[in-house]
Amino acid sequence: MSVNVRIPTILRTYTGGRAEVTAEGATLAEVIADLEKNHTGIAARVLDDQGKLRRFVNVYVNDDDVRFEQGLETATPEGAGVSIIPAVAGG
Amino acid sequence: MAAQTVASTSTSATTTPVDLGPAAALSCRECGQRFELGPIFACAECFGPLEVAYDLPSGSPEELRKRIEAGPANIWRYAPLLPVPADVADKPNLNPGWTKLVKADNLARELGVTGSLFIKDDSGNPTHSFKDRVVAQALEAARAFGYTTLSCSSTGNLAGAVGAAAARAGLRSCVFIPHDLEQGKVVMAAVYGGELVGIEGNYDDVNRFCSELIGDPLGEGWGFVNVNLRPYYAEGSKTLAYEICEQLGWQLPDQLVVPIASGSQLTKIDKGLQELIKLGLVEDKPYKIFGAQAEGCSPVSTAFKAGHDVVRPQKPNTIAKSLAIGNPADGPYVLDIARRTGGAVEDVNDEQVVDAIKLLARTEGIFAETAGGVTVGVTKKLIEAGVLDPALTTVVLNTGDGLKTLDAVADTSQATAVIRPSLDAFRAAGLAG
Numbered sequence: 327m328s329v330n331v332r333i334p335t336i337l338r339t340y341t342g343g344r345a346e347v348t349a350e351g352a353t354l355a356e357v358i359a360d361l362e363k364n365h366t367g368i369a370a371r372v373l374d375d376q377g378k379l380r381r382f383v384n385v386y387v388n389d390d391d392v393r394f395e396q397g398l399e400t401a402t403p404e405g406a407g408v409s410i411i412p413a414v415a416g417g
Numbered sequence: 418m419a420a421q422t423v424a425s426t427s428t429s430a431t432t433t434p435v436d437l438g439p440a441a442a443l444s445c446r447e448c449g450q451r452f453e454l455g456p457i458f459a460c461a462e463c464f465g466p467l468e469v470a471y472d473l474p475s476g477s478p479e480e481l482r483k484r485i486e487a488g489p490a491n492i493w494r495y496a497p498l499l500p501v502p503a504d505v506a507d508k509p510n511l512n513p514g515w516t517k518l519v520k521a522d523n524l525a526r527e528l529g530v531t532g533s534l535f536i537k538d539d540s541g542n543p544t545h546s547f548k549d550r551v552v553a554q555a556l557e558a559a560r561a562f563g564y565t566t567l568s569c570s571s572t573g574n575l576a577g578a579v580g581a582a583a584a585r586a587g588l589r590s591c592v593f594i595p596h597d598l599e600q601g602k603v604v605m606a607a608v609y610g611g612e613l614v615g616i617e618g619n620y621d622d623v624n625r626f627c628s629e630l631i632g633d634p635l636g637e638g639w640g641f642v643n644v645n646l647r648p649y650y651a652e653g654s655k656t657l658a659y660e661i662c663e664q665l666g667w668q669l670p671d672q673l674v675v676p677i678a679s680g681s682q683l684t685k686i687d688k689g690l691q692e693l694i695k696l697g698l699v700e701d702k703p704y705k706i707f708g709a710q711a712e713g714c715s716p717v718s719t720a721f722k723a724g725h726d727v728v729r730p731q732k733p734n735t736i737a738k739s740l741a742i743g744n745p746a747d748g749p750y751v752l753d754i755a756r757r758t759g760g761a762v763e764d765v766n767d768e769q770v771v772d773a774i775k776l777l778a779r780t781e782g783i784f785a786e787t788a789g790g791v792t793v794g795v796t797k798k799l800i801e802a803g804v805l806d807p808a809l810t811t812v813v814l815n816t817g818d819g820l821k822t823l824d825a826v827a828d829t830s831q832a833t834a835v836i837r838p839s840l841d842a843f844r845a846a847g848l849a850g
Contacts, residue, residue, distance in 0.1 A: 335632045336461045345632060371464065381727060381749065382447065382464040386625065391744065393730050411628045412459035413466070413746040414644050 327352050329402045331361060332409040337372075340365040349408075354385060355398040357408060372410060382413045435561040439474065440500035443467040443648055446750070454500075456562045456645040466746065467648045468688075469500045478697035482667065485659075490515045492550055492656040498692060499656070500649045501557040509585050510556055511578075513549030514656050516541040518664040518812070523780035524793075528800050530807040535670070537661055537814050538783055544605065545818035546739075546786070547682070548578035551653035555642035556582050558649035564640035567611075568592055570627040571643075572620050572678070572739045573602030574786075574817055579642055580609035591639070593623050598738060601821040619733060621744050654682040658689025661812050662699050669693075669704050671809035674796045676788045676816055677708040677717050677762065678740040680747030687754045707805060708751050708762035709795035711737035711770060711787075717748045721762035726752055736767045736825050737787040739817060761804050765794035773797065774819060774826055784819030792816075 331349050333341050341347050347365070351357035362369035374380050378398070385392045386409040392400040402408060435454050443452040447465025458467055474481055474497045481497070488494030492514030493506040506512070517538045525534035539547040552575070559567055567583040567590045569575050576592040583590035590611030594603070595618060607613045616623045624644075630636040631644050642650045662669060669690060675683040687706055693699045710718045713735030720728045728748030733741035745751070755762050765773070770787055773794035778784050785793065792813050799805035819826070836842040843849060 332629065332632075334459075334628075336457070336459055336464075339461075371462070380464050382459065382466060382746070384625070384744070389622075391621070391730060393744075394732075409625070409629060411625060412464050413744070414458060414624060414628055414647060 327402055327404045327406075329357055329404075329406045329408050331357065332407065334410055334412055336412065337368055337410065340368040340371075351402055353398065354387060354392055354400045354402055354408070357402050358398070384411045384413050385409065386411070436502045437500040437558065437561055437649070438502050438505075439471045439497060440469045440649075441472045442470045444470040454561075456558070456564075456640065458645055458647045469648050469652055471498070471500075473498065473692065473696060481696060482698055485663070492553060492653070492660075495656055495659045498659065498696075500554060500652055502561075505557055508557075508560070509587065510553050511543040511549050511582055511585055513542045513553055515660060518661060519781060519783065521777075521781050521813075524777060527776065527780055528797055528807070530800065530811065532671075532806070532808045533810045535661075535665075535810075535812045536777070536781060536783055537657060537812055539657070539814065539816050540783070540785065540789075540818035544574070544577045544581045545821065546574035546578065547654070547657065547814075547816040548574045549582070550656050551575075551650045552578040552582045552642055554653040555640065555646040555650035556586055556588075558646045559588070559640035559642075560586075562640065562646075564638060565589060566591060566639045567642065568627070568636075568639050569642045569644075570594075570620070570623040571606070572741060573598045573606065574739050574821065575643065576606035576613065577602065577609070580606055580611045580613070583611055584609045593627055595619050595623055595738075599822050599824055601823060602738075605821065620742055621730070621733075624742075624744075651681045651685050654685035655689030655692065657682070657814070658686045659693065662690070662693055665810070665812075667699050669699050669702055670812045671703075672705045672707065672760075672805055672811040674707045674709055674792045674799070674805070674811065674813045676740055676792050676814060677710050677745065677748075677751055678742045678788075680708075680717060680745045680751040682816070683708055684747050684750045684754060687758070703759070705758045705760040706754055707760040707795065707799060708755055709792045710762065710764040711735035711740055711791050712764045712766040713737070714741045714743055715764040716743060717745055717751050718762045718764040720748065721752055721755060728752070735770075736822070737770055737791050738822075739786060739788045740791060761799065763795045763799055763802075763804075765791060765798055769794040769798070771825055771829065775830070777815070778819070783815060785815040786817035786819050786822040787825050788817055789815035789819070790825070
């Protein structure tokens with residue numbers, strides 16, 4: 327499955343400044359592993375030492391927050407948009 | 418915190434050193450990494466939220482207290498403790514703060530409080546919510562970083578505060594809100610003449626949109642007060658803590674009841690209290706901070722009661738829209754603070770929110786927005802449960818004006834009677850005496 331991944335500003339040092347890259351994988355975990363293969367260092371920014379999503383990272387597959395879905399096991403269908411976004415507060 | 422090197426930041430607007438008064442650097446709350454002052458909000462190492470680290474003023478507490486007391490009757494009396502230049506009071510801004518701390522004796526009697534009960538009534542700010550405090554900080558950061566458009570994602574109150582602040586400062590504003598907000602908040606956001614954009618979705622959708630916009634060339638040169646300027650913006654809530662203590666005669670309250678949306682306000686009130694202790698401006702003693710949520714959006718309360726230290730997001734469904742943030746970024750820190758201070762996090766349902774709004778209105782003449790109904794309602798619930806000590810000094814926050822959320826009480830707050838203009842009709846209505 328090929329998906330489009332939107333990269334936040336603070337991770338663009340790993341993608342040569344690109345705001346969007348493509349990656350392969352049927353689940354979010356596989357997509358992140360593929361990102362790491364092509365953009366070394368990015369997985370350690372997104373995942374903690376236990377391999378879980380860091381608590382201040384929000385990831386969306388299409389319009390769905392993966393924390394409402396199956397987390398790293400959330401399916402990433404062909405052509406899906408994946409957004410990695412730092413958590414921010416507001417109101 | 419371990420000694421850290423200060424990493425440089427990449428800023429789109431400027432790379433020259435900025436004058437933000439005592440602000441020395443940005444520091445990651447998670448890993449402690451420090452960064453130069455800039456329009457960034459997330460740690461490049463771990464995504465943790467960044468906050469302002471200070472070189473706080475030296476000198477005796479007495480001198481600092483006198484300096485503050487001689488300052489203007491607004492938040493700038495605390496400029497030595499905020500990320501703003503020393504001449505901030507001379508620049509065009511809304512000069513918010515120094516709102517009333519109301520001794521609520523009638524409400525205290527109703528609730529069985531034998532100690533002192535106060536309402537910190539922040540509806541008295543220029544756009545009638547506490548948001549003017551935080552926007553004023555972000556405005557100074559926006560100026561320092563050379564931004565000419567002020568923006569935000571908002572549940573309503575913030576949009577109005579940004580619109581007004583930008584108008585006063587002569588900046589453009591473009592703010593984003595959920596499309597289905599209360600009419601009062603929509604009008605208050607639009608009237609200042611900036612752009613107002615309704616997003617088809619809830620606040621979390623708006624927030625996500627703005628986070629993506631800021632990383633896109635479309636958002637180039639925009640200062641989002643609660644995204645890329647958030648470390649500075651959030652510091653404005655410290656002024657609530659400063660004011661409460663100064664208004665209590667430079668004393669810490671025993672108990673505070675604070676609403677939770679993102680959780681930022683509660684964490685910064687705690688930071689403000691800790692700074693006052695560190696500076697010797699108040700005598701150190703234990704205090705408890707209680708967080709208040711609406712049942713229909715209670716991710717932090719749910720986590721607190723379950724003993725969790727992480728917050729599972731919820732889809733909001735409550736009349737307290739200003740608190741309807743289902744994925745509160747500062748939730749984990751709120752849990753830490755409530756537990757560290759011996760406080761708690763509780764929630765009330767929408768009916769209890771309405772009852773509490775009316776209770777505060779009829780006992781103290783204060784018309785609170787739904788967030789104020791949440792704090793008063795939670796205070797009542799915590800007293801009844803024996804969690805909040807009625808014999809101590811308690812401060813309850815009202816963060817906004819009831820005129821913004823008229824819908825919440827409109828159905829049950831109508832004319833007692835409609836009569837012909839005659840004495841006979843008045844007598845017949847049974848209202849004399």
